[in-house]
Amino acid sequence: MMRSLTVDLKDRSYPIHIGEGLYPQLPQLLTECGIQPDRPLMLVTDTQVGPLYMDEVKGHLESAGYRVGTITVPAGESSKSLSRLEAMVEECIRFGLDRAGVVLALGGGVVGDLAGFLAASYMRGISFVQLPTTLLAHDSSVGGKVGVNHPLGKNMIGAFHQPEMVVFDVSTLRSLPEREVVSGYAEVVKHALIWDASFARWLHTNASDLLHLDPEKVGHAIYQGCQVKAAIVSQDEKESGLRAILNYGHTLGHALESAAGYGTYTHGEAVAIGMAAASMLGEELGTAQEVSGFTRELLRQFRLPVSLSGQWDEELLLEHMKRDKKARQGGYAFVLPRSIGEVQLYRDIEEQAIVRVLNRLKEGTT
Numbered sequence: 591m592m593r594s595l596t597v598d599l600k601d602r603s604y605p606i607h608i609g610e611g612l613y614p615q616l617p618q619l620l621t622e623c624g625i626q627p628d629r630p631l632m633l634v635t636d637t638q639v640g641p642l643y644m645d646e647v648k649g650h651l652e653s654a655g656y657r658v659g660t661i662t663v664p665a666g667e668s669s670k671s672l673s674r675l676e677a678m679v680e681e682c683i684r685f686g687l688d689r690a691g692v693v694l695a696l697g698g699g700v701v702g703d704l705a706g707f708l709a710a711s712y713m714r715g716i717s718f719v720q721l722p723t724t725l726l727a728h729d730s731s732v733g734g735k736v737g738v739n740h741p742l743g744k745n746m747i748g749a750f751h752q753p754e755m756v757v758f759d760v761s762t763l764r765s766l767p768e769r770e771v772v773s774g775y776a777e778v779v780k781h782a783l784i785w786d787a788s789f790a791r792w793l794h795t796n797a798s799d800l801l802h803l804d805p806e807k808v809g810h811a812i813y814q815g816c817q818v819k820a821a822i823v824s825q826d827e828k829e830s831g832l833r834a835i836l837n838y839g840h841t842l843g844h845a846l847e848s849a850a851g852y853g854t855y856t857h858g859e860a861v862a863i864g865m866a867a868a869s870m871l872g873e874e875l876g877t878a879q880e881v882s883g884f885t886r887e888l889l890r891q892f893r894l895p896v897s898l899s900g901q902w903d904e905e906l907l908l909e910h911m912k913r914d915k916k917a918r919q920g921g922y923a924f925v926l927p928r929s930i931g932e933v934q935l936y937r938d939i940e941e942q943a944i945v946r947v948l949n950r951l952k953e954g955t956t
């Protein structure tokens with residue numbers, strides 16, 4: 591069964607298709623969104639995903655008459671760099687990719703962000719299609735944020751560039767390492783907690799089947815998660831207001847990732863702790879009552895962490911949180927719950943409240 595939805599962005603609207611075994615239908619789906627076999631395709635993947643799915647995808651496209659070039663980058667965050675991008679541009683030129691060309695991103699968020707930025711910048715912008723292969727990529731493939739890292743900061747060089755289409759073949763998730771599955775659910779849980787209380791309750795009931803990648807339920811979870819992100823992005827494409835709520839759990843999450851050194855926590859693990867913290871902060875400050883119990887319980891169901899283990903330099907964490915992109919003039923900004931399924935961005939949060947929450951998280955007694 592294939593589920594489809596549309597990200598509504600006027601003339602840049604695009605479809606998302608989610609289901610099992612969708613790759614044989616790729617040529618037809620491409621044709622439906624106006625990409626005929628006379629347009630050259632550049633399929634970008636990484637060294638882990640490529641050996642698993644590249645031949646299959648390329649085979650289906652070539653038998654339908656498409657000319658397909660391929661680029662395989664090393665798996666991992668370090669491929670999101672300007673030097674990697676430059677090498678990719680060279681490969682595109684040598685292949686003869688022209689303005690009518692289309693970049694296809696086959697992989698997780700790293701490949702999506704990198705190949706998306708290649709498409710955004712190559713010849714001042716060509717079309718691209720996302721073929722996500724991680725759970726987290728249900729988040730990163732919707733919304734059009736693409737880019738690479740700078741040694742001084744993550745995602746510092748990038749653009750907004752919407753894809754023509756997203757095709758999420760959920761059968762690829764079966765080869766995903768377990769930690770990546772767990773981590774990917776953090777953003778699914780986030781989408782529920784910020785927007786849709788009944789989806790949050792459904793996740794709570796179905797966590798075990800979801801962790802075992804029951805295809806029907808995973809398809810539903812990804813569909814709902816994409817719905818939430820699509821609804822928010824279509825109201826605020828360039829993040830001037832509403833879209834900031836997608837940063838729920840990310841103020842502390844990003845601080846933990848950089849303070850611990852990238853790679854210690856996965857992104858999802860850090861965001862899970864961040865959401866536990868935000869729900870407790872909401873109670874401390876009175877924006878919402880009785881949300882932290884459910885929030886932490888839901889995260890635990892997905893085997894995500896909800897407390898801080900080990901030694902933490904509080905000053906360092908606070909410093910990172912102050913530098914958060916949402917913060918202005920040195921105050922702390924947090925997205926906090928109003929209730930399950932509703933959140934709001936708050937600025938000028940008092941430091942003492944944050945410190946109290948950090949201590950509660952460390953004790954792990956809450």
Ligand SMILES: NC(=O)c1ccc[n+]([C@@H]2O[C@H](COP(=O)([O-])OP(=O)(O)OC[C@H]3O[C@@H](n4cnc5c(N)ncnc54)[C@H](O)[C@@H]3O)[C@@H](O)[C@H]2O)c1
Pocket residue numbers: 636637638639642665666667670697698699700701703723724725726727729730731732733734735736745762763764765766767770857
């Ligand atoms: N653009 C956005 O809006 C947005 C949002 C969230 C995150 N991101 C970005 O996404 C990136 C993280 O994405 P990610 O978690 O998908 O990481 P990733 O792309 O690095 O994938 C994680 C690992 O799993 C491997 N892998 C991917 N799919 C697989 C599969 N089906 N089977 C086996 N192995 C597989 C990859 O090779 C990699 O080693 C970060 O760079 C982050 O900045 C972007």
Ligand SMILES: [Zn+2]
Pocket residue numbers: 777840857861
């Ligand atoms: Zn995130």
